[in-house]
Amino acid sequence: MSSFAESYDRYRPRPPEALLDLLTRLAGVERPALVVDLGTGTGLPARAWVDRAHRVVGIEPDDAMRSVAEEQRGGVEYVAAGASETRLPDGSADVVTASQSLHWMELGPTFAEVARILRPGGVFAAYDYDITPVVQPEVDAAFEAVAEAAVALRQETGLISPWTRRHAHTKREHLAAMHASGAFSYVRETVLHSVEPGDAERLLGIVRSLGAVEVHRDRLSFDELERVTQRVLGNRVMPFWFGYRVRLGIR
Secondary structure (H helix, E strand, O other), X not given: OOHXXXXXXXXXXXXXXXXXXXXXXXXXXXXXXXXXXXXXXXOHHHHOOOOOOOOEXXXXXOHHHHHHXXXXXXXXXXEOOOOOOOOOOOOOEEEEXXXXXXXXXXXXXXXXXXXXXEEEEEEEEEEEEOOOOEOOHHHXXXXXXXXXXXXXXXXXXXXXXXXXXXXXXXXXXHHHHHHHHOOOOEEEEEXXXXXXXXXXXXXXXXXXXXXXXXXXXXXXXXXXXXXXXXXXXXXXXXXXEEXXXXXXXXX
């Protein structure tokens, strides 16, 4: 198991229950027949649907991430494929999601594939969370300093995560691209949040899940974040507030 994939699966947030409720209602069903999660990574967003859908399929091209997902299968079927070539039947899905992953995909081909596998009236949701949870102002500021330094290092070297060897488009493009694609009859954006318990270990684990942090910790202010987090949080478990931006498209 890669340390990156392990940290990702252990420390990253789970999809909010409110989001699953919303997508199920928008799809007009009590229990989706098929939910497809594109770029599912270690399967976190796919596993959230296991008790709420008849069938869940996670699409993931990266072998290291998918191997972690398969170890924790939990009722999800995993397919080694890209988002634009899922090999699923036409009109078979009630819900298609892309959690923290659409920015790594080619938008045009991905939207065309989503439109192909969604049945009429089905719903697509591309959703992303702010990587910095709201915990405590001093901790949040130290976290943001590391995140900003990681962005700069990523732009300089491409050494933060396994996918940064190629250019990724900005998430701000997604809503306009969904409108322009012609794949959806209705498109809009909404915002949600979730609250999960967290402690110093989890906060530092989220940062490590950015990838390559330990190697470059001197350039990322990671030691300062570690000192602040341990001093402020100690051994306490705190509520971590995660903000989500959800782009919705109805087939």
